[in-house]
Amino acid sequence: MTGPELPDHGDPRRYRRGCRCRPCTDAIARQAKARVHAHHTGTWTDPSTDATPARSRLLAWRETGYGWREIAAAVGISEDQVRQIAVGRPSRPAPERLRTDLADRVMGTRLTATHRPPGALVDATGTRRRLRALAVAGWHLGLIVSATGVSRSELGAVRRGQFPTVRAATAEAVRRTYKRLSGSTPGDHGWHSKDVVATVNRARRAGWVPAGAWGEDIDDPEASPDEPGAYDPQRSYEEIAEDALFVLATAGPMDRAAVACRLGVQVRTLDRAFASVRERVAA
Numbered sequence: 001m002t003g004p005e006l007p008d009h010g011d012p013r014r015y016r017r018g019c020r021c022r023p024c025t026d027a028i029a030r031q032a033k034a035r036v037h038a039h040h041t042g043t044w045t046d047p048s049t050d051a052t053p054a055r056s057r058l059l060a061w062r063e064t065g066y067g068w069r070e071i072a073a074a075v076g077i078s079e080d081q082v083r084q085i086a087v088g089r090p091s092r093p094a095p096e097r098l099r100t101d102l103a104d105r106v107m108g109t110r111l112t113a114t115h116r117p118p119g120a121l122v123d124a125t126g127t128r129r130r131l132r133a134l135a136v137a138g139w140h141l142g143l144i145v146s147a148t149g150v151s152r153s154e155l156g157a158v159r160r161g162q163f164p165t166v167r168a169a170t171a172e173a174v175r176r177t178y179k180r181l182s183g184s185t186p187g188d189h190g191w192h193s194k195d196v197v198a199t200v201n202r203a204r205r206a207g208w209v210p211a212g213a214w215g216e217d218i219d220d221p222e223a224s225p226d227e228p229g230a231y232d233p234q235r236s237y238e239e240i241a242e243d244a245l246f247v248l249a250t251a252g253p254m255d256r257a258a259v260a261c262r263l264g265v266q267v268r269t270l271d272r273a274f275a276s277v278r279e280r281v282a283a
Helices: 012-016 022-041 052-063 067-077 081-086 100-109 125-136 141-148 151-161 168-181 192-208 237-251 257-262 267-282
Strands: 047-052 098-100 121-123 165-167
Touching: 012 168, 047 100, 052 067, 052 081, 052 100, 067 081, 081 100, 081 267, 098 100, 121 168, 125 168, 125 192, 141 168, 151 168, 151 192, 165 168, 165 267, 192 257, 237 257, 257 267
Parallel strands: none
Antiparallel strands: 047 098, 121 165
C-alpha cells in the first residue's frame, strides 16, 4: 500500500515532509514572514484547533482493528503523521493543537471494513443481519459458502449470533455477496431445492427480517428493522394462494417452484392451496 502523494514543490507542506529544495524553502519562509506580519498588524487568526477530537477518533479506529497504515491511507496523510497525532513519540509528545485543515480531514474520513487488515476483528452486527436477510429470501448456507469462499461453520456461527466480532475479510466477502444477491431469490437464478424452502421457513420461525427492513442502518448495532420478522405457521391454503397471486402479479412470470420458494412452502403445498381455492369457487 503506497502512502499519500507529496504536495508539489513550492508548497510549505512539502517542506514539512522533509524536502529542502529551494522552492520549498522559499515557500516556508514566505509563510513564516506572512505569519509574523499578521501578528504585528493584528490580522492573524489561529489556523489550528484542539487536537483532542481528531486524536480520539484515530485511537478509536485503532482499538477497533484498523492499522496505522490503513488509517493513514484513508485520511490521506503519512503513517508517521497519524502516529504523531495519536500517540506522539518519546521525544515529542502528541500535539495539543492541530492544523484545522488536518483535523477536518481526520474528522471527515469514514473508514469501512475494506480499510482493515483481513485478519482484523470487526463488529459482527452487519454481517449477521446480511446473512439472515439472505436466509429470508432462501439463500441457504451452501449457496453463500460458494459465493463468499468462507467456511460453512464460520458463516453458520455468525448467522446464529454466536460471535460478537468477525474477521474483516469475512465481513467484506458477505457484504459483496449481499449487495449482489439481495433483492433476488435462488429461484430467480434457477436454483430450486428443499434446502431453499427449509431456509425460508427457518428464517420466518426465527423472526429474521428481509433486506429491505434495514436500509443504510444495517451495520448500526442500535438500529431497528423497519418491519418486524413474522411467521404464521397456521397460514390457510387461501392465504397461501393469495400470496402466490400477489407474487406473480408483482414479480412477473415464474414457475411453480420459484413461487413456492418465494413463499417458503413446498411445491405440493402450493398446488394444494390452488386446488383448495378452485374447489371452493366451484362449490
